[in-house]
Amino acid sequence: MKTDENTSRILTIMAKAYQNEVNNLLQLYIEKKRPVYVSYGDFCTFIPFWSRAMVVQDAKDIFKYVQKFNNPKLKLKAPQCCWHQPNFRITNNELEIQVGGRFGIGDTLKLPIMAEPYQQRYLKMELGKLTIHPYKQWWAAEFNVKVPEKPRSLSTKRMGIDLGIKVPAVAYTDDGKIRFFGNGREARFRRNAFYAKLTELQKKEDYKRIKELNHGLYRWEITQCHILSSQLIQFALEQNVGVLCVEQLHGIGKREVKHSRDKRDLNQWSYYRLIDNLRYKARREGLRVVFVNPRNTSKRCPQCGRLNTPDKRFYHCVCGFRCHRDLVGAMNIVHAPESGPVAG
Known part of the structure; x- marks a missing residue:
């Protein structure tokens, strides 16, 4: 996604804040040796309220690997920010995400979508988690897509x-x-x-x-x-x-x-x-x-x-x-x- 300077600044702030909160929460889990409850109100206000549940989930997922491999140095290495349905939508070839009113631009931010024809068909399917992260000089949006399965083939060949x-x-x-x-x-x-x-x-x-x-x-x-x-x-x-x-x-x-x-x-x-x-x-x-x-x-x-x-x-x-x-x-x-x- 190509964005203007102001939009890129907002995404950078959210992505770095998200990364820091995941790693801070992960360190708390490591110190307590288990996941503990943290109020969403304690998170950085630059993270959209609807994305804070994803912070908790990502920290728990990484903590499982910390326990599995006995490696407390594991962490979220790259800045990113995540959303789950229904906190984003795609309309008229634009991705609309909820950011709250913290940046003075209203509750939503619209981003232009640049997708190849083969990618467009996936955007019409049922979408799950959205992850936005920097990619070279652009921003990349990754979607979890539920691809419908075709009926079982009757062929015995x-x-x-x-x-x-x-x-x-x-x-x-x-x-x-x-x-x-x-x-x-x-x-x-x-x-x-x-x-x-x-x-x-x-x-x-x-x-x-x-x-x-x-x-x-x-x-x-x-x-x-x-x-x-x-x-x-x-x-x-x-x-x-x-x-x-x-x-x-x-x-x-x-x-x-x-x-x-x-x-x-x-x-x-x-x-x-x-x-x-x-x-x-x-x-x-x-x-x-x-x-x-x-x-x-x-x-x-x-x-x-x-x-x-x-x-x-x-x-x-x-x-x-x-x-x-x-x-x-x-x-x-x-x-x-x-x-x-x-x-x-």
Whole structure:
């Protein structure tokens, strides 16, 4: 959101006051070793009265992490201010928030909205919490949106999804449609560059840069998981698939891997985050996700049932069947028995 100088000043005052009150209340909780009651009248008057409940909630949420990780240094690091419905509304491409009369501008403040077309459709849905915070030279507004779920698909068509390192995902439908997703070489190149830079910074003991580097890799992995899961869901919808089959990957970090580089990539690749993204996006589209037993899915021949060890990237069987090894996994996953609860 682009704002004029006076509006930016008001938002800055509210955001910093909100941050300070959350951290002050958090310190009180830490001293008392539990959340304690504080009257809304004791909060800074620059914080809108309707936002003070959010101050308490944010302080309680951070306090839970303080207890969980036994780290009293945790705090709200960035200035921000929050509202909950019905204390804000969107009309005529403007965001109207309640600020009270403290700033001499009346009870409300109107902010122009700059949203991409794909974001506009979310603004028409049921909105929950609103968070406004500085972003570069602008101000950003983040909304919690309740996305309506579509009715459960009546299709019984299944799609197997094999997750890997060199090929991040392979999808195979029970009627023979195939698609490969992601670029494993790019992912490995990025991780190798990351570890090379990390080693260099560790020698220099540049801990600030190390923290920034770790955060950059984390953001990149989150983005890749969202892109990959969205592509898988889109392919499933195009093929009228109703059930997505994925391997039950408990203990994936403990698998036996011959090469240390593969072991490092296996532990780094965000399988669980990808599956979580896949589950909630599938539920939103009315699809089901089932977990299947991964036993021998990469070794069993889909044609004759014999067990074979894949040769590098290709799978060969004495019956004459020959295929990409990751595709064999996806083909077997479609017909593998379920081993976990149905999700979605």
